[in-house]
Amino acid sequence: MALLTADQRRQVARRFAEVEFRDNNQTANLDVDDLMAAAQEADIYQDSVTVAYNTALPLRFRNNATARQKNLLLRLVMEEHAP
Amino acid sequence: MSAFDFNNTSGRYVEAAGSSSINNFTALTFWLWFYADAFQSGDRWWSKFGQELINNFGDADDFYLSIDRATTLAEAASNENFATGKWWFLAGTYDESDGPRLFKGDLDTAVAECAYTTRNVGAGATNSSTGVLRVGTGYNFTTGQPDARVALFGLRNDRLTLTQIRRLQYAPLMAESATKLLWWLGYNGLTNVPDLSGNLNTGTVAGSVALANGVPIELIPLFTRPNYAAVEAAPAGGHPAMRRLGLFDYMRPVEIGRQNVRIF
Numbered sequence: 001m002a003l004l005t006a007d008q009r010r011q012v013a014r015r016f017a018e019v020e021f022r023d024n025n026q027t028a029n030l031d032v033d034d035l036m037a038a039a040q041e042a043d044i045y046q047d048s049v050t051v052a053y054n055t056a057l058p059l060r061f062r063n064n065a066t067a068r069q070k071n072l073l074l075r076l077v078m079e080e081h082a083p
Numbered sequence: 084m085s086a087f088d089f090n091n092t093s094g095r096y097v098e099a100a101g102s103s104s105i106n107n108f109t110a111l112t113f114w115l116w117f118y119a120d121a122f123q124s125g126d127r128w129w130s131k132f133g134q135e136l137i138n139n140f141g142d143a144d145d146f147y148l149s150i151d152r153a154t155t156l157a158e159a160a161s162n163e164n165f166a167t168g169k170w171w172f173l174a175g176t177y178d179e180s181d182g183p184r185l186f187k188g189d190l191d192t193a194v195a196e197c198a199y200t201t202r203n204v205g206a207g208a209t210n211s212s213t214g215v216l217r218v219g220t221g222y223n224f225t226t227g228q229p230d231a232r233v234a235l236f237g238l239r240n241d242r243l244t245l246t247q248i249r250r251l252q253y254a255p256l257m258a259e260s261a262t263k264l265l266w267w268l269g270y271n272g273l274t275n276v277p278d279l280s281g282n283l284n285t286g287t288v289a290g291s292v293a294l295a296n297g298v299p300i301e302l303i304p305l306f307t308r309p310n311y312a313a314v315e316a317a318p319a320g321g322h323p324a325m326r327r328l329g330l331f332d333y334m335r336p337v338e339i340g341r342q343n344v345r346i347f
Contacts, residue, residue, distance in 0.1 A: 011160075011201055014139050018149045018156055021224075022133045026214050028223045032124045032139055 004043045012039040085269030086118065087276075087288075088295035089219040091230035095290035096220045097268065097276060101132075101213045104263045104282040105238060108134065109209040110178035111150075112243045114251055115218075119143075119167045119231040125222025126229040129236065132214030136175060137222075138229075143167065146197075148175045148183045150209060157205030159183040161197040170234075172252050178242040179209055186248055194252045196245065216264070218286070232295045237280075238264040269294050 004012070013035035021028050030038075053074060054062060065073070089095055099105065113129060113136070124141035133151030143165050150157040157177060165171050165187065172188040182204030188194030218236050221227020237251070241261045258265045258280040265279040266286050272294050276286030 007200060010140060014147055014149075014158070014160070015156060017137075017139065018135075018151070018158075022151055022210075026130070026132060026224050028125075031222055 001047050002040055002043045003047050004039070009036060009039040009043065012042075085294050086116075086232035086234040087219075087268035088232045088293040089228045089230070090232075090293055090295070091121070091123070092228060092290060092293065093221075093226045095228055095288070095293065097218045097236075097266065097286040097288055099216045099264060099278075099284040099286055101215055102282070102284055105131070105216060105240075105284055106213045107209075107211045108177075108240045110240060110242045112174065112176045112239045112241065112248070113237065114172065114174035114248065115236045116170060116172055116234040117229075117231050118170045118234075119165065119229065121167055121230040122165075123221075123227070123230060125227065126231075127217065127220045127222065127224065128229060128233075129216065129218045129238075130220060130224065131216040132212045133210050134177075134212045146173065146185060148177070148185055150177050150183055150205065151212070152179075152205040152209055153207030155203065155206040157183050157209075158201060158203050159185050159197075159199055160201040161185045161187070162200045163187050163197045174243075174248050174251070176242045176248075180204075181242060186245065188249075188252050193249050194245070216284075218266070218268075233268050235268060236264070236266045237262060 013032060016035055016039070017028065017032070020030070054070065057065075057070070061070075087097065111134070115128070117128075122138055122141045122143050122145075124139060126138045126141070128136040128138065128146070130137070134149070136146060136148050138145050139147055144162055146161040146165070148159045159175070159182070163185075165173070170190055172186075172194055174186040174188075174194060175184060176186075177183045182202065184202070185197040185199070186194045187197050216238075217224065219228050219231075219233060235256065237258075239259075239261045240263055243251070256265060256267055256279055262280040263282050264284040266276045267279060268276060268286070270276060272292050274288045274292055276288065278284040278286070
């Protein structure tokens, strides 16, 4: 399910475009419509991942940890996974 | 005062090579007079590596000034209607503590700060910006362009206050020491646009030159004879906008160089 508002998706697209344009040495191969469509799909994917992550957690942690604590745990694991 | 007409013509833009005078600004003010026939998604009104003004979504209320910073992007998205078919004065400022701001005015309205949908100061050092500067490109930086006319474009390496920006709005074209680039884009139709700031940031026109007189802007350009008749025919006390700003006396035409002037 998509959670972001249209304005939030626009903001994601704007920021992505700026970073991509600079890092790609002032060239852009994706247009704004591409970015908006991708932001919507990424939003849906992120929601599904969050739901799946919550379901995967052990019951005591799932029921007693706050959302912030769950995010912290996931971020720490992702950092360890990163090369 | 004539203007350069980008006119939605592919590959038409104005470029300055990166130079020591316009690279790596950690504070800046830009300003331009423009007249849009339409807004299109992805128009880059001016763009320099990591520092730019873009209309991402083609809306009259979507000017987005972004400055690349080491930790978090500085960004300001306007929430003001810059209607098509009218001359607008648009300015923006940035420094590392104040972040980005946008300002809007027109021929009869003194410039004021825009409302925003987003404004983030950003964090970290301002990243370097050594690339070329282009005014009026499309999203991919080469093709596409605003469907608009731009009369002048200025860039300084300091952050002006609102009061100082108001002076710029109706002032003759002039360059103070912090002005690093000042183009009167409708100057003469040459393929090279002289830099009136004296910093030699000459603009090179890509694609065909196109001037449009459009609706006249009542500014008095540097090095050209003022339109005395128009100024003197204005209502008593001068043009309303000039009068409101107390500029009429300052802009009262004075004949210089014709007679009775001695240079020592």
